[in-house]
Amino acid sequence: MIVAKRKPFDEIMDMLKDYKKVLNVGCGTCVSVCLAGGEKEVHVLNSELEMARKLADNPIELGAYTVERQCDREYLAELDDKVKDYDAVVSMACGVGIQFLAERFPDKPVFPAVDTAGLAVNQAVGWYEERCRSCERCVLGWTGGICPVTMCAKGLYNGPCGGTNKGKCEISQDQPCAWYMIYERLAAQGRLDHIKKIRDPYDWVDTTPRTLIQPGYKKPEEVE
Amino acid sequence: MRLEYPTNVKIILVPCSGKVDVLHLMRAIQKGADGVYVVGCLEGTCHYNEGNYRARERVEHVRTLMEEVGLEPERVRMYNLSSGEGPTFAAYAKEMTENIKELGPNPLKDKG
Numbered sequence: 001m002i003v004a005k006r007k008p009f010d011e012i013m014d015m016l017k018d019y020k021k022v023l024n025v026g027c028g029t030c031v032s033v034c035l036a037g038g039e040k041e042v043h044v045l046n047s048e049l050e051m052a053r054k055l056a057d058n059p060i061e062l063g064a065y066t067v068e069r070q071c072d073r074e075y076l077a078e079l080d081d082k083v084k085d086y087d088a089v090v091s092m093a094c095g096v097g098i099q100f101l102a103e104r105f106p107d108k109p110v111f112p113a114v115d116t117a118g119l120a121v122n123q124a125v126g127w128y129e130e131r132c133r134s135c136e137r138c139v140l141g142w143t144g145g146i147c148p149v150t151m152c153a154k155g156l157y158n159g160p161c162g163g164t165n166k167g168k169c170e171i172s173q174d175q176p177c178a179w180y181m182i183y184e185r186l187a188a189q190g191r192l193d194h195i196k197k198i199r200d201p202y203d204w205v206d207t208t209p210r211t212l213i214q215p216g217y218k219k220p221e222e223v224e
Numbered sequence: 225m226r227l228e229y230p231t232n233v234k235i236i237l238v239p240c241s242g243k244v245d246v247l248h249l250m251r252a253i254q255k256g257a258d259g260v261y262v263v264g265c266l267e268g269t270c271h272y273n274e275g276n277y278r279a280r281e282r283v284e285h286v287r288t289l290m291e292e293v294g295l296e297p298e299r300v301r302m303y304n305l306s307s308g309e310g311p312t313f314a315a316y317a318k319e320m321t322e323n324i325k326e327l328g329p330n331p332l333k334d335k336g
Contacts, residue, residue: 009292040247044289047250052293054335 037092070097144185242275
């Protein structure tokens with residue numbers, strides 16, 4: 001899932017210092033599961049903001065509303081008659097949700113309250129580890145199910161590099177070498193020949209936003 | 225035992241200290257309480273294994289939030305005792321009350 005972490009409180013305070021009536025919008029999907037921007041976190045942040053602004057003799061009126069998903073039009077529509085009552089909006093969704101919210105209400109300042117931190121697995125309650133960089137060129141089939149783009153410090157599609165050192169990465173003894181792990185797993189599975197498949201390097205030039213339309217579907221504006 | 229403890233302490237019963245949420249503690253301070261403390265079972269004796277450890281983590285988190293807000297983190301605390309320790313309960317209530325009195329009233333109360 002997409003994971004995020006709450007922005008430092010001072011940064012949020014600074015963004016909101018000129019606004020007196022603010023709606024804080026949570027997201028009920030990924031950031032809710034990763035305990036960063038769901039209904040509860042909206043109320044905790046509002047509680048902090050209300051107290052801090054009161055202490056600073058600059059009181060703020062805060063609204064709280066959590067939609068099922070901020071990356072879906074149908075859920076954002078619930079906010080249409082609410083946002084107009086506020087000077088600004090805070091979003092606790094991932095970067096995708098924040099942008100979609102800002103796009104729907106272009107005349108309102110929209111501020112992020114979280115930093116989106118990647119696509120991660122849940123290791124334990126509140127503990128997440130990144131596993132995917134959504135490169136759109138998945139090589140997991142040839143790398144023993146270990147992503148070199150995410151797990152290798154250089155994001156190498158072909159490895160290891162000269163910095164591999166007894167199973168560790170040259171950047172830190174705490175960082176395993178992704179390509180060493182890939183080698184070990186492929187060897188255990190008797191598939192070492194797969195490590196020799198050379199993949200073209202990723203073309204990082206002109207990285208424009210990607211659009212994905214699944215087969216059999218149309219762009220939203222083409223839907224009657 | 226007919227033990228006495230300060231009358232300013234208001235008790236809210238919960239089934240386990242692990243039930244206490246960050247928001248419960250925040251709301252107490254936000255609504256003007258001078259301090260709030262959680263009394264859980266002794267560490268290692270939780271009927272639900274880790275309820276009191278979770279409570280301690282949450283109390284620590286709220287103390288961090290209090291600092292961010294600009295309030296003294298000492299207004300929020302965690303104590304542990306067993307259900308048979310009435311005198312310790314009264315002693316903790318007294319200690320907490322004295323600590324809070326030193327800090328003074330919750331500054332939010334003057335702000336309307």
